[in-house]
Amino acid sequence: MSVPSPARSRGREGASASSGRVLPFPVTGQELVLLGVIAALWLVLGLATPAFLTSGSLVPLLVSTAPIALVGLGVTVVIISGGIDVSVGSIVMVCAAVTATAMTAGDVPLVLALLLSVAVGGALGLVNGVLVAYGRVHAIIITFGTLNIFRYVGLQVFDGSTVDGIPATLAVFGRGEAGRTAGVPHSFLLVVILALAAWVALRHTAGGRHYYAIGGDAHAARLAGVAVRPRVLLAYVLTGLLTGLAACFVIAQGTSTLAPNVGLGLELSAIAAVVIGGTSITGGRGSVLGTVLGALLVQTVASGIIQLGWPSQLSSLFIGVFIIVAVGVDLLRQRGRSSS
């Protein structure tokens, strides 16, 4: 309804970013709590199980955290902007199917495989972004639609079969010996680097702060001169690109066969990591570091339960409790803020 405002205000916003602006505290309470909980869990599990704190256990744990955390990074930005993307599981499916098919068809070098997967992810993210930014329908409806459409596309790529005999090109991101340097798994290291970059961008650049403004109140942000639609579009494209990279991680840590159910339900794991990480599901507040910690907590619990010899079903129970506690804490905080 209102025309995006002139460049004058955008220039002002840019100027203020470099001046002594009041920034929120570098880490939120939720992140510190998560760090504490994870540290305590690791300590307890290290004492209670024979091998939890050995590299044979920690490396696979970090590797299995990587794809969820990576998808979670993109989803965090989307949720901060007041949207949501539930199609990421299907994007993983399409990217993994296309990439694995290409790898079995010919001798595809590592860089090309990565580029292919990331490009496909970016294209699908662009579809989401255009529809959400310019469609005037809530993101959950749009991405719920594309979830099913992408899934259909993926099933066509699989063509009623599995992709068998995938070569080990992507093993540099896997669980095995090739997936680590000096004991550090490449996939998780890459996630940490990307998360730090996203953290800096969201906190210290004008463009990054705009996402918080849009999520807080899109109308007010537009009046203040934020180019809302291009920003929102970018968030979904970014999510698509990151999800494309995550699909390579998924291929790397799977078996040499890719089945059509790949990525199924991954959107829920990613959203769980985001919510447990302290990002407000209604937008306007959140942190990518929290998301990485949230993903790590979920995987720690899942692994820990098995290593303790407890029934594997218990992990569903714990993840559910974590989500509700995290959302409850968020609501309490919000209430506290609005009453003060």
Added chain:
Amino acid sequence: MTTTRYLTRAAVLAAIALTASACGQGSGGSAPAGGGGESGGSGGSDSYTVAFVPKLQGVPYFEAMNTGGEAACEELGCEWLYQGPVEADAAAQSDIVRSFIQQGVDALVVAPNDPDSIAPLLQQAADAGIAVATSDTDAPGSAREVFVSQASTQGIGEGLTDALLEGMGGSGQYAIVSCGETAQNLNAWIEVQREYTASEYPDAEIVDVVYAGEDQARATQLATDLLNANPELTGLVGECTSSAPGVAQAVRDAGRIGEVSTVGLGTPQSMLPYLEDGSSSAAILWDVEALGYLTAYAGVQLASGEGFGDISAVTDQVPDATYDKAEQTLLLGPPLRITADNAGDYDY
């Protein structure tokens, strides 16, 4: 302002809940292919319509059954209809079964996702004069006239145990990575594995059974966790087609090929790389195309009312098939043991 915020929040949360449940439901409700419109149970027709509803469509296992069924109908002169949900979902499967009942097919064969919820529908089909059977997974106590069984529960459980313990040298600790917690056939096999291990291999012990759903990556991670949790572990079983390569991958990634043996119910093509490098000693399965063949044959025999008095008619394709009248079960034969030597012979 506050109101709209709360409304948005409610909408978003509701929508997430919707997505979560919708994921389970899947988009599998699509109606069966409209082909074969003239089918109606006209008794004089010499071409019977046999409809098979798999647990889900688009996975190699059921596609191979479809191939076998098509081949059978070409030989036996029946019309083969194949339609299943996109995900292994009971409600979507029921819709497809209903639609086949309405089409009035001559024989309806189902591999039920949920035996309890499919039973009333099978009764409905039987009441409508349709010959009803189950294949791959049974619905005990339902109206089905025959269950086409891929292998006996005993055969699978013992086959898995023997193959694993051969690799483990007859003793030691092992664990099982299963899939769906409520899958009746998997649980029955595990029960046999427990009993058979206890009676035949007193020095061997099952230390844990964990459930990975149908998720390969989760199966691999669970197997890794089991290896870490039990330093004495020298064997792993992948109980379904997604966890069989998963447990082998975990052993390969941990660099413990030769120390830890694995076996599983895997399809030949997916197991081939693991059989070759020794991270898997053997896969136990059955000839899936032959199972599809036998399924189509069962449909025709029921629809024509000829029954299974003389099953020598199919002995070319399924030479070991037997019919158990008391259990109303058509059994394909003993399970296959797939190794590096014969895995290449199968194209699924």
